[in-house]
Amino acid sequence: MRLEIDHCEFPDDRLYDLDNNVWIRIDEKKVATLGITSVHAALAGKLKQVKFKPLETFLERGRSVATIESIKYFGAVRTPITGKLIEVNSALESKGEIASNHPYDEGWFVRIQPSQLDEEIRILTQPRTNEEKIRSQIRELRVRCFKAFPDYEMWEIGVDCAAVLVRLNELVNQIAINEVVHIISDDPTADIEMVRWSDQTGQGVLESRPEGKLTHFIVRKVK
Structure with missing residues (x-):
């Protein structure tokens, strides 16, 4: 199931840091897969360059796991949890547009081994309990989510x-x-x-x- 707000989608099967526009999904081994939201993807535009932090880097919550760049945007992808960087989606280094077009699937960014998950997971949220905040953010950022990103x-x-x-x-x-x-x-x-x-x-x-x-x-x- 996915929540759609002003054409921007938010799958229900993950948790969100809406301030940094990222999501995480925890697997059965307690490893967190991290990616950007549809709002972040729309704000950045079609990505031309993605640069990751080195593997094995220990990341505090709120630190950058990668930088992203398009013709109109340069910014950071920040982790909402503390832990060790154990895997990156290297496909994005040559085809950043995968994250633009598929932010919740093959466009994931990194995997992290959390160290404080029980504490930090409480800070994260579900979009259905924050619809008005998301709607306000989309309006303030003047974001448009489309079915495909324009070239x-x-x-x-x-x-x-x-x-x-x-x-x-x-x-x-x-x-x-x-x-x-x-x-x-x-x-x-x-x-x-x-x-x-x-x-x-x-x-x-x-x-x-x-x-x-x-x-x-x-x-x-x-x-």
């Missing part, structure tokens, strides 16, 4: 949808398969036109989301 953005305000589609076709012809485009349009016919465009081109419209007078579209090149 490109097209702000097309005051532009006729036909002209937008011409530009979109030009961009899609230039980008790689599986890359994603975020289009923002205020044309009232955009929703219908994007469906028609997808049918004609065979490209995927993953998401269409109205927001006031604007509509956000997430498009993935599939062929």
Whole structure:
């Protein structure tokens, strides 16, 4: 089960440090897997670089386990528990976008052997008991969680949808398969036109989301 708040997801099977936007999941061996939340992923954008602390490092609660960097963001991933760093997800060092697109699954960051789990676990929380705090955080940070993270953005305000589609076709012809485009349009016919465009081109419209007078579209090149 997953709680969804303003399109940002929070699986129920783990505990959260909402101040640092990280989660942990404890396995049967009392090892903690740590990752970032969907809010943290959306705030950072598509990650270009991930650097981990060395294995066997002893980490106090609140210390950095990794630094993350995108075109628009540089920050730290902080541990909500004290313990020894015993494993890192080395796949993120070459493909940081895995954490952007799959923060709760294959995008996990590190595994830690906790040393004070019984005490520190009480500080962590479940999202269903903190919905309003999460909603307020999303609003304050102006975060948008989408089904896929954009590689490109097209702000097309005051532009006729036909002209937008011409530009979109030009961009899609230039980008790689599986890359994603975020289009923002205020044309009232955009929703219908994007469906028609997808049918004609065979490209995927993953998401269409109205927001006031604007509509956000997430498009993935599939062929």
